[in-house]
Amino acid sequence: MNKKLEQRFLEEVDLLQGGNAYLRSVKNVSDIIAQESFSKEELITLLQAEGQERALLFDAAHARKIEFVGKQVYFRGLVEFSNICSKDCLYCGIRKSNEKVIRYEASDEEILGACRFAWENRFGSVVLQSGELSSPAFTERVDRLLKAIKQLSNEELGITLSCGEQSRETYQRWFESGAHRYLLRIESSTPDLYNQIHPQNVHHSFEKRLECLQLLKDCGYQVGTGVMIGLPFQTMEHLAADLLFLKKLDVDMVGMGPYIEHEDTPLYVFRDQLKTKQERFDLALKMIAALRLLMPDINIAAATALQAIDPAGREKALKIGANVIMPNLTPCDFRKEYQLYEDKPCLDEDAELCRNCLEARVEMAGGEIGYGEWGDSRRFVNRRQGSSH
Numbered sequence: 001m002n003k004k005l006e007q008r009f010l011e012e013v014d015l016l017q018g019g020n021a022y023l024r025s026v027k028n029v030s031d032i033i034a035q036e037s038f039s040k041e042e043l044i045t046l047l048q049a050e051g052q053e054r055a056l057l058f059d060a061a062h063a064r065k066i067e068f069v070g071k072q073v074y075f076r077g078l079v080e081f082s083n084i085c086s087k088d089c090l091y092c093g094i095r096k097s098n099e100k101v102i103r104y105e106a107s108d109e110e111i112l113g114a115c116r117f118a119w120e121n122r123f124g125s126v127v128l129q130s131g132e133l134s135s136p137a138f139t140e141r142v143d144r145l146l147k148a149i150k151q152l153s154n155e156e157l158g159i160t161l162s163c164g165e166q167s168r169e170t171y172q173r174w175f176e177s178g179a180h181r182y183l184l185r186i187e188s189s190t191p192d193l194y195n196q197i198h199p200q201n202v203h204h205s206f207e208k209r210l211e212c213l214q215l216l217k218d219c220g221y222q223v224g225t226g227v228m229i230g231l232p233f234q235t236m237e238h239l240a241a242d243l244l245f246l247k248k249l250d251v252d253m254v255g256m257g258p259y260i261e262h263e264d265t266p267l268y269v270f271r272d273q274l275k276t277k278q279e280r281f282d283l284a285l286k287m288i289a290a291l292r293l294l295m296p297d298i299n300i301a302a303a304t305a306l307q308a309i310d311p312a313g314r315e316k317a318l319k320i321g322a323n324v325i326m327p328n329l330t331p332c333d334f335r336k337e338y339q340l341y342e343d344k345p346c347l348d349e350d351a352e353l354c355r356n357c358l359e360a361r362v363e364m365a366g367g368e369i370g371y372g373e374w375g376d377s378r379r380f381v382n383r384r385q386g387s388s389h
């Protein structure tokens with residue numbers, strides 16, 4: 001064969017084989033998305049979907065969301081009430097060792113003012129988030145705030161806490177004072193990876209994190225957890241294992257978003273090994289879509305970190321599986337000191353502005369805001385009803 005012919009022959013074989021492989025994998029994804037449970041390999045196939053396959057995945061996740069939780073989108077007014085933290089997670093911008101951060105603690109008045117705003121604007125629930133502290137004074141303060149929020153809102157506002165690892169007694173006490181949901185991310189469900197992104201000491205133990213998630217369930221909370229996507233050292237296998245972990249733990253809510261490097265953290269040295277921000281963003285969307293297929297009746301938050309990469313990031317997440325959004329109600333002066341990662345959005349918008357822009361965005365994403373509703377996780381409600389029969 002002459003050179004030119006040989007070249008053409010090879011190209012045609014390539015095309016044929018590529019074409020077949022493509023057809024095969026399209027069929028694969030369309031088979032997989034029709035299932036109700038998935039193997040690790042199948043999840044990896046979903047996470048790697050591109051082009052037409054990716055569109056199939058997103059459409060299926062959207063349909064499953066509408067079928068199981070409807071088009072309602074619930075607001076959780078987020079109040080980051082203190083950035084004082086005893087932890088030193090290697091990825092986090094407000095870690096204890098970052099001396100550049102100006103530490104703050106919002107006053108009761110400021111916190112309750114933000115909650116009143118949420119109530120008056122019919123947000124349904126608030127999330128109180130802070131750095132992790134476990135002093136009696138901190139425990140006491142959160143307890144007082146919970147009671148005050150219930151009182152100011154006629155018992156109407158739902159309250160989610162996100163204040164890290166605590167003792168059983170503390171979780172129980174806060175539950176009795178009015179908190180009914182708790183967010184504690186596992187960050188990665190693979191112990192080795194967890195250990196690579198946390199300091200090696202008793203204060204950052206994977207087992208303790210797991211134990212806390214179990215304690216929260218035992219206390220009666222709706223439990224939310226989640227992971228970061230696109231971490232250094234993280235593989236598709238890790239992410240597929242994360243999805244299976246969420247299913248196995250039978251969580252009620254998930255918040256997960258892209259990892260975003262922060263220059264004042266130890267993990268920043270690995271920035272050159274990361275996927276591009278756009279790739280991390282895209283992977284995060286696929287994780288959300290795959291999770292919606294895997295756990296159709298849970299609440300999934302459109303994480304703020306998505307918006308740090310793409311201005312329409314949260315709306316994109318709402319379109320493919322998420323059903324919760326967390327408008328930031330943190331007093332503006334404090335927001336720049338709660339920078340967990342670079343380019344955190346809404347640093348200078350006041351709460352009202354944020355609400356208006358969110359309303360338009362949710363509608364653009366085809367959603368409908370569940371004003372004044374707690375928007376409890378269907379899975380939690382179903383499980384409770386199931387156990388009472």
Ligand code: 5AD
Nearest residue numbers: 091092093185258259260305340341
């Ligand atoms: N990038 C993305 N998310 C982060 N978080 C902390 N640091 C980062 C970062 N650099 C997330 C963690 C934590 C939550 C409060 O914020 O998952 O649980």
Ligand code: FES
Nearest residue numbers: 087088089092095
């Ligand atoms: Fe652990 Fe901020 S120090 S997440």
